[in-house]
Amino acid sequence: MSLSSLRYVIKETALSLRRNAWMSLASVSTVAISLIILGFALTLVYNTNQLASNIESNIEISAFILRPPQTTEQVQQIQAQIEQMQGVKSVTLLSKEQALAQFQSGLNSDLMQNLGGNNPLPDKLTVKATDAGQVKDLAEKIGKISGVDTVRYGQGIVDKIIQFTHWMRWIGLTLIGLLAVASIVLISITIRLTVFARRKEVQIMKFVGATDWFIRWPFLLEGMVLGLCGAILASTVVVYSYTGLVSYLHNNLTFIPVIDSRQFMLNLTLLMLAAGALIGSVGSMVSLRKFLKV
């Protein structure tokens, strides 16, 4: 494309955006609203994911060794057996003596004496899994080892968190999908108005031998500009309110872990800008295919 053509395309785009100011505003706002929801949904999904993996990585399996007491060798054998299982990150032993000492330290009286010299506590193995999804299977396997009495882990919690993020993703995706379609429709209507306003020019362009792409460019560019404007608006809103929320949580509700990284914000912004441009160009292409038979 030559320099004079480029100048022509840019001039026509600017002119047409001004001519359809209200319609342009409507499309920009719809894109902005969809992308704001996209942005918030994404931050929510990422944060629940992070929260889930935080909780998941802290979920341990407690395996209690059978009473009557096994010998120390037997306990070590069981520990070694578990360590060799797939998906096991670490196994730590809390012997009944240690357990009692821990229990004791919280009390004033000599517990041992009160119990008549019998330690009622079992040896306990604490198992960490490499992957939260395997916790359930692992716990079942450990339960089958002879010498292991009971196995406990955070049954339910893991499943619930996974389910929650799963649903979050689907609801978010559906909402984003619907709004993206609405934005595309509005942009295509805007572009359609532009094509209609300029149908005479388009006809003349065709007659004097302008190529199809030369005719399409200003319209396509207009759609992309609309999409990008919406995206800029949306990312400003999302980034500002998210950083605001993060600093509020940091100061007031420190126990809630939120993602607070520049990289995350940057990626989010770039993603939203790309989505805006994409929505814009798809919107104009829809209109051009239908209304610009060149």
Added chain:
Amino acid sequence: MFIQLTNVSKTYPNGVRALIDASLRINKGEFVFLVGASGAGKSTIIKLLFREERASRGQVMINGKNLNRLREGRVPYLRRNTGIIFQDFKLLPTKSVHDNVAFALQVVGTSSREIREKVPAVLSLVGLEKKAEFLPTQLSGGEQQRVCIARAVVNNPSLVLADEPTGNLDPDTSWDIMNLLLDINKRGTTIVMASHARDIVDSLRKRVVAMERGRILRDEEKGGYGSES
């Protein structure tokens, strides 16, 4: 050979048979009138020649190229070598005379330098150099048609198609426009003109192709409008 129609028929999607088995050969540099009543098929021939329409049957050849087989992407390049003049001028009302002509160059990617050279030259050819900054609405019908002609020939096309160029003009102005077209023809440009203007056709004694209900009735060198000539 420059233009060759061989057994061309055109049926529009609504079933109208606009052209039936028409054959025609036009040489380089000719001036050809297409005459006949409305609906005779004159405009259809013009449309076939700049690939606004495709023939339903038969062959339309320009410079050895079969327009039926011309790829969609090549159509713009065919049109850059074809100037088109309309009865209703088709000027852009918000652009000045100069810009209307420059527009035709801009949209085919002509450089600004070339536009600055070519537009004034073609405006003086059509006698509008003093009205370059006027808007079309400030011009008379004849002047508007001159702008349309300037736009059609600014790219130096080897073929000019004119669909009733004098249809909206009074007799005197019509003659001015005809003289302009004859001048352009003298420079070697082939001109195919559809017309209703009996007196113009009769007095110029150019080649006349007479049509009726989609068929070519007559094709005479130095012909007249009516069949009796």
